[in-house]
Amino acid sequence: MGLLSKKDAALIKDPLLDNNPITIQVLGICSALAITAELKASIVMSISVLFVLGVGNVVISLMRNIIPSKIRIIVQLIVVATLVIIVDLVLKAFAYELSKTLSVFVGLIITNCIIMGRFEAFALGNGPWRSFLDGIGNAVGYGIILIAVGFFRELLGSGTLLGFKVLGDPIEKTGLYAIGYENNGFMLLSPMALIVVGIIIWVQRSKNKSLIEEA
Amino acid sequence: MEHIELFFKSIFIDNMVFATFLGMCSYLAVSKKVSTAVGLGAAVIFVLAVTVPLNWLLDQYILKDGALAWLGEEYASYDLSFLSFIMFIATIATMVQLVEIIVEKFSPSLYNSLGIFLPLIAVNCAILGGSLFMQSREIPSLGLAFTYGIGSGIGWFLAILAIAAIREKIRYSSVPPALRGLGITFIITGLMAIGFMSFGGMLTGGDEKKEEKPAVEAKVKEVKVKEEKAKEIVAENTNINE
Numbered sequence: 001m002g003l004l005s006k007k008d009a010a011l012i013k014d015p016l017l018d019n020n021p022i023t024i025q026v027l028g029i030c031s032a033l034a035i036t037a038e039l040k041a042s043i044v045m046s047i048s049v050l051f052v053l054g055v056g057n058v059v060i061s062l063m064r065n066i067i068p069s070k071i072r073i074i075v076q077l078i079v080v081a082t083l084v085i086i087v088d089l090v091l092k093a094f095a096y097e098l099s100k101t102l103s104v105f106v107g108l109i110i111t112n113c114i115i116m117g118r119f120e121a122f123a124l125g126n127g128p129w130r131s132f133l134d135g136i137g138n139a140v141g142y143g144i145i146l147i148a149v150g151f152f153r154e155l156l157g158s159g160t161l162l163g164f165k166v167l168g169d170p171i172e173k174t175g176l177y178a179i180g181y182e183n184n185g186f187m188l189l190s191p192m193a194l195i196v197v198g199i200i201i202w203v204q205r206s207k208n209k210s211l212i213e214e215a
Numbered sequence: 216m217e218h219i220e221l222f223f224k225s226i227f228i229d230n231m232v233f234a235t236f237l238g239m240c241s242y243l244a245v246s247k248k249v250s251t252a253v254g255l256g257a258a259v260i261f262v263l264a265v266t267v268p269l270n271w272l273l274d275q276y277i278l279k280d281g282a283l284a285w286l287g288e289e290y291a292s293y294d295l296s297f298l299s300f301i302m303f304i305a306t307i308a309t310m311v312q313l314v315e316i317i318v319e320k321f322s323p324s325l326y327n328s329l330g331i332f333l334p335l336i337a338v339n340c341a342i343l344g345g346s347l348f349m350q351s352r353e354i355p356s357l358g359l360a361f362t363y364g365i366g367s368g369i370g371w372f373l374a375i376l377a378i379a380a381i382r383e384k385i386r387y388s389s390v391p392p393a394l395r396g397l398g399i400t401f402i403i404t405g406l407m408a409i410g411f412m413s414f415g416g417m418l419t420g421g422d423e424k425k426e427e428k429p430a431v432e433a434k435v436k437e438v439k440v441k442e443e444k445a446k447e448i449v450a451e452n453t454n455i456n457e
Contacts, residue, residue, distance in 0.1 A: 026397060029239035030340040074308050081301040089297060104347040107300050111340045113240040190234060191408035198394075198401030205393035 011133040015141035018208065021114045022145040023201045028114035032146050033193040035105050039162050042150030044091070044098055046143030048106065050136065052083045053115055057135030060123040067124075076119045077110065084109045114142055149196050157187030218362045221354075225366030228415055231341045232374035233408035235348075238341030242375050243400060252379035253372075254325050255336075258314060260368030262336055263345050266310050267364030268357055270303050270346040278302060303346045311336050341371050378404060 021027045028049075035041045059079050060067075067075050088106045091099040099106065109115070118138055123131040154160060159167040159176075168175015170183060186192055231237045238259070245255045276282055278299045283290035314336070319326045336342060345367050354360050381403055390399050 023397070026243050027240060029243065030236045030344075033236040033239065074305070077304050077308055078301065081304050085297060085300055088300070104344060104351055107347050108237070108340050108344055110300060110304055111343045113340075189412065190236065191405045191412065193236070194401050194405030194408060198398050198405065201398040201401065202391075202394050205398065209393075 008130065008133055011130060012137035012140075015134075015137040016144065017141075017204075020141045020145065020204075021117075021138050022142055022197070023204055025114075025117070027117045028112045028142055029197075030105075030108060030112070032142070032149065033190070033197065035102055036146060036150040036193055036196075037153055037157065037188050038101070039147065039150040039154045041098065041101055042146040043143075044095070045102065045105070046139070046146050048087045048091070049109060049112065049114070049142055050139040051087060052080060052109055053118060053135040053139040054132060055135075056080055056083055056115060057118060057123045057131040058128045060119045061126060061128045061131035064124050072124070073116075076116060080110050080115055080119075114138060145197070145200065148200060149193060152196055153187045153192065156184050157192075159183045218359065221359055221362050222366040225363050226370040226373065227411065229348075229367070230370040230374060230411055231344065231367050232371060232404070233411040235344065237344035238339045238371055241336070241339050242371075242378065242404075243397065246375055246379040246382055246400070249376065249379045249383060252375045256368075256372030256375050258318070258336060259339065259341060259371050260365065262307070262310055262314055262342055263364040263368035263371075264361065265364070266303075266307050266342060267345050267349050267367075268361045269306055269310070271349055271354065271357055271360035273302055273306065274299065274350050299347075299350060303343060307342050307346070311342075341367070374407070377407065 015021055019025065022029060022032055035045050056079055060076060063075070084107065087109070088099070091102070091106060118135060122134045126134070151161070154162075155166070159165060159170060165175075167181065168177045170177050187196075229235065232239065232242055241255060246252050274282070276285065278295045280294040280296060281291050283293045283295070315326075345364060348367075349360055349363055354363055378400065382400065385399065385403075394402070
């Protein structure tokens with residue numbers, strides 16, 4: 001990779017697994033759980049966060065020397081809110097149905113802790129290019145978990161992926177349903193999102209023992 | 216009556232944490248000790264009780280479609296609702312600053328134990344979520360907005376109190392090492408959310424009855440009207456025959 005030095009590459013790679021924003025840093029859980037009943041909603045949410053975090057990190061990083069530190073939270077909130085309004089209006093214009101399913105959770109990107117966390121921890125102290133990479137890395141790490149949770153919940157809950165019936169038709173009893181398989185409607189209810197994330201954390205920490213918390 | 220209904224609904228059925236997953240970040244981070252959990256919970260109740268009515272006023276008199284009509288007729292067609300995110304978050308950030316100053320002044324020990332998490336209330340999804348749900352559910356009056364704010368605050372408080380108590384106890388159990396800390400907290404919260412789902416039947420049963428009654432009454436009326444019409448027609452026919 002000629003474009004990225006080793007240090008820069010680490011900025012993107014680290015948040016994907018070993019420093020994942022959701023499972024390790026515990027940031028941005030709210031949206032991760034609430035909108036993951038469908039894969040499509042999770043993908044759109046990940047892309048929105050990718051846009052907001054990538055652009056926001058660059059903007060904050062460019063302004064980092066002129067923001068008075070006492071009012072930096074307000075400045076950060078205004079930057080995020082502006083970007084989120086753009087995302088919200090674009091979604092309403094081009095994917096109205098989907099913006100209805102996401103309802104208030106698009107607005108809640110503003111208070112997504114990942115975004116404020118990265119602004120505070122990284123963009124305020126680093127240049128625009130590195131901040132951009134950091135933003136992309138963290139947003140993708142967030143997206144991976146979101147999409148994984150959405151994938152399992154939609155597959156096990158309604159037997160579809162992105163609306164396609166991959167397991168056969170439950171009414172006409174084709175595919176897996178022919179041998180007596182049933183959808184687990186419980187996966188679509190909100191508590192299962194928590195449990196799925198819990199299991200993902202479990203799997204990840206069993207593989208990488210250094211992440212285990214001390215009791 | 217509708218105040219009581221909304222109050223219980225916002226505490227149990229639409230519980231911020233268990234039904235909509237709002238404010239999970241601070242819920243997970245601050246729930247290691249009961250004492251800090253209580254402090255943060257109280258702060259959330261207070262901030263929600265103040266910001267939801269305040270944002271209701273903003274929404275009603277500035278942001279809504281046609282809300283500026285009180286300024287004069289030429290403003291009646293303005294729709295500023297796309298600005299609601301930025302207005303709500305500005306109100307919230309200001310209020311949180313205020314709470315921070317008050318807590319620092321009156322309870323330095325609480326201020327020290329809450330530490331970094333007080334400013335984080337500004338970015339607590341529960342607070343902004345409260346205002347956004349208030350807007351999207353079209354809560355009709357200022358009083359109800361206040362009830363909704365308090366109710367959802369108490370719901371959040373209950374949730375963080377419960378999980379903090381469980382986490383204090385769980386320290387003495389042997390959890391599988393890879394699940395320790397975060398993982399087990401997620402799973403416990405999931406189980407608690409399943410428990411809270413059982414409150415779902417509490418109010419909906421009442422709602423259905425309410426809806427049924429007018430429907431039945433309307434049908435009875437319809438039948439009566441039809442009978443009267445039939446009688447009239449019969450009377451007319453007899454008249455003609457005569």
